[in-house]
Amino acid sequence: MSDPLDAMLDLMRRLPPTQIEANVSALVDICPDYADDLLGSVDQPLKVKTDAATGKEYLACDYNRDGDSYRSPWSNEYDPPLDDGTIPSAKLRKMEIAANEAFDTYRGMYYEGGVSSVYLWDLDDGGFAGVVLFKKVLTPAQPTENYGSWDSIHVFEASERGRQAHYKLTSTIMLNMVNSEKRAGEDGKKSSGEIGLSGSMTRQSEHDLPVQDPTSHITNTGRIIEDMEIKMRGLLQEVYFGKTKDVVYELRSAEDLEHARRQRALQKELVGFIKR
């Protein structure tokens, strides 16, 4: 028998991405012993919370959680409040503030809406790690519009080596798009339906880049994450959506197969006729 955690991760690769939250929570109930391993290995859609101090929205995930409280990147406060909640060192918090501003600009340029959050934490070996989060939800104002949601989770580790820094990035994108239709024709025909396209994918990359001052970490991770998001967005659109559409045509041919068969047979006959 293989490791139950491997089986859980295989399940997550197979079951519908739209059900990920319900399914992870069911697995945690079934095997509480594996809860930490599972929650640490499976990314889930991000939750939007509102910072009580600034009124700004921020994103909640496992990386800004302490107990049942979540830390806001804007005020550095936990909600519900914690007296001894984990916070980054003063130096790192300064960089966190700057990173949140920079990635908020990035969010505006690429997402034209949505919410972003950056969380940093100190590592024991002197380096630091962080997570950059984006979430956007499209809520249809009219029934003809599509629903959509996008979650990006970029986790990185940075370690300095002289004037260089080594970055390890793991990026996950979760996506869900739903189209609903309802029609009634004059010929008495009525139809309705729903088309849902959902997915999740994870990619990793490593980079060595020069560091002049602390802002270099923000520009470096910024460029790495920007390139990764562009690459993954393209992959999802071209490869993944394209593939699922192609499979529909593998299942049912839009062309008449009988017609094609007859044409092939006729061609064969003609070739035989010419050869004779």
Next chain:
Amino acid sequence: MDSSGRIQAVSKFLLESPPGEINDVLNDVRNIIADDDSLQQGIAPALREYNLAQFITVDVPGTDHQSIISKIALVGNPSDDENTSERFLDPRSNTTFKFDHLTLEASDPQPHEPDDASEPFRAALEASVHAYLSSHFSDGTAAVFSYQGSPTVFIIQIIANKYNPSNFWSGRWRSEYEVNLESRLMQGSIAVNVHYYEQGNVQLSANHEVSLPLPPTILQSSPTPSAAKVLALVESEEGEYQISLTETYQGMSEKTYKSLRRALPMTRSKMDWDKVLGYKLGAELSAGKGGFS
């Protein structure tokens, strides 16, 4: 979580299995529960529900064709949980057989007496649906059932599966039509599921319901030409649906996807990180006692 709660939770996983992957999901579930005895008994209802809903196909004993396992194909009373075998009808060969929901095997074929009143129209629909299958499905199975006790209602079922685990994809097309010569209506549903999972997990899940009036030329008294017309309606409906599915893909990819996240900012170039961070911000950070090393 108690044993029955666990069974209930994993039953839901089984019912969510992508096309052709229920055995993989079952293997994962076995590793997670690690109690085959209670599992085998507990998940029997979920396996049965899955087989009926997903139009699982089975080789009919004594024939060289496959038949569809579904609710309408059930003969007699549904079995209780202790007996996973129950009988299904293959209307094409007029055979009933036992079917095991765990092993997916058919056995004990018995002849079945068709209903004289409905059989000519049913058989004509069956011939037409097979002609339609060979026109549009390279790997499809179809069955036509007459409705028990009402000789003017017929059910057409179509199922096509393609599993390609070595290339990480699988797909299923299911459609079902109820042809009612009494109410002069055809009601249909199409369900398409596709899974692509090479270094990721992407799924298409599409459902379509349709209801349309039957043209007056479709009559029980002329089975062959009427059946051809019914299948012409099915062909046009499924063809249109396939086109609308492609158009929806286009719209999602061009509009919805772009509204979620643009490929590039409005400026059509990547972000200028140095500029965005700005000199002021940089100076402020650098003043904080040199670097992070």
